[in-house]
Amino acid sequence: MGKLIISENVTLDGVTQDPTGEEGLGHGSWFFDISDKDREAWTKVELAEAMAAEALLLGRRTDEWFATRWLARTGEWADRLNGMPKYVVSSTIDEPRWGHGTVISGDVAKEVSKLKEQLDGDLVVYASLPLVHTLMENDLVDELRLTVYPVVLGSGNRLFGEAGRKATMRLTNTQPLGDSLVHLTYKTVPNA
Structure with a gap:
């Protein structure tokens, strides 16, 4: 049986929305406001995660x-992400855009x-915050992997929505990345 893992970049106050500033939330990029040492350490963790994964589960917008x-990139990380199986949850598309994908619709x-x-x-x-909320509410998540960024935004969509239900977690690893x-x-x- 597969293990479902949520892997997210979050701010100290739990915001996952608009990390690159492209959605116009008004906070600019918080994802890139880190040092080269931080980015290098983050990249190693993300590459290892991608290499160990069997497949990705994504929402349509993600x-x-x-x-x-990613499609235009090359190299070990890009090749792995571009080539791995993807399952995309959507009721509006027939084919995923990223490739090697299957659309999941319905329940x-x-x-x-x-x-x-x-x-x-x-x-x-x-990413895929609406999907994450659905998965959490239906007890389908086995593990959370959160990279916490040292910024407080005060607004934006958070990883744990207010409409959710109680979920008990056990911390299994803490790893500093960079500075x-x-x-x-x-x-x-x-x-x-």
């Missing part, structure tokens, strides 16, 4: 966003449960 940024919880049963490895979710980032790994505690 699939589009990543396709515009997301039911379809993702089936997908977890079919896979043996890690199924990683990047100012920290990578936290939590496992979900079922039926807590």
Whole structure:
């Protein structure tokens, strides 16, 4: 059975929205406001995660966003991400843009449960906040991997929405990245 992993970049106050400033939230880029040492350490963690993953699970907008940024790239990380299987949750498209993809529509919880049963490895979710909320609300998440950025925005969509329900987590790893980032790994505690 596959393990569903949420992998997110978050601010200290839990915002995941508009990390590059392109959505116009008004805070500019918080993702790039780190040192070269931070970025190098983050890249190593992300590359290792991609190399260990069996597949990606994404929302439609995230699939589009990543396709515009990764399809033209080459190198070990890009080759891995571009070539791995992707499952894109959408009710409006027939084909994912990033490639090597399958569209999942209908009952997301039911379809993702089936997908977890079919896979043996890690199924990683990047960004895709509405999808993340659905997965959390349906107890489908096995692990959270959060890279925390040293900034407080005060507004923006947060990883844990207000409409969610209680979820108990157990910290399994803390890893400083560079000078100012920290990578936290939590496992979900079922039926807590």
